[in-house]
Amino acid sequence: MTPASRSRLRRCLLILGRVALGLVFIFAAYGKLRPIGPAPFTAASFEITGSSLSLSTMTFAMEVDSYHMLPTWGVMFVARVLPWFELGLGLLLLSGIALRWAGLITMGLVAVFLTAIVHSYIGGLQINCGCFGPGAEPVSKLTILRDSSFFALATGVTIGAFFDTRAKRKPSSEAATAQVEGAVSADPGA
Template identity: 35%
Template sequence: MTGSRALDGIGTLARLGLAAVWITSGLLKAVDPAQTYVAVRAYDVLSRTAVGVVAGVLPWFELALGLLLLAGVGVRAVAVLSAGLLLVFLAGVTQAWVRGLSIDCGCFGGGGAVAPGQTQYVQEILRDVGFLALAAWLVVRPRTLFAAERRLVTSGLG
């Protein structure tokens, strides 16, 4: 395997891994919109109206990111959007931790208030930093194997 092909393989794993994250988190939120509202509300930074908008849009935005990455369409742009969303998530978790809130992040469904000591802020932050690293790889090097956009470019349609 050439160096370029190996990097394409790493990128493919990053793309598919990040797609799996977004599809899983989006689906788990979409199937329980009431709990998604509770999770977003628990961060205590948005008005009730804004919480409703975020809770209503977020699952579908995550699903869209995941499906685009799965197909390999607009990989760099989707990676930039993913990185931005992950930075918002990191800021939300960090501010909740600093403020002493006892919440489950709701990142993969569920969420809301939990008993003191049950919050896993360090693990949540490290996990999101790992996801951010996948997005960063794809921003820097969006070329991956089995991507629809790659096939469109090589066929002259892109």
């Protein structure tokens, strides 16, 4: 495999990884923000109003609270902010804008989720994961495995994004060096 084709493959994998991760985050945000009641992905499930949002927030707050890791104000802060944060992060990953930083933040966020899930699983807490909004999805080995794979994906995307940026910078810096060298050789006084 030539360096060029290797670089192409790496870039393709990076796009696939960030799109997958972005969709996961957008789906997670949608699950937490969508109105309670209507079937998912119907017109009604996208009609987010003030009262529907308040109910969705409180439903998610109950799931955050069941982890017993935060005081009431902390639970309410997470319930209000996290879904929108996930949506923003998902859009950033999907678009590829500021990918290195989006990747780093995603890694950190997934690490926090994973820690909370493992902590509650080890502590024998029988609770809903709440990862993709309300629903009977108890914390289990399967949820730990799923979040671990998200963490691995986020790590891969972040490393890939840093490599990609370096690879993009390298030719331009080489060109700049060449330009400087050219300028020096052209200078008769040198």
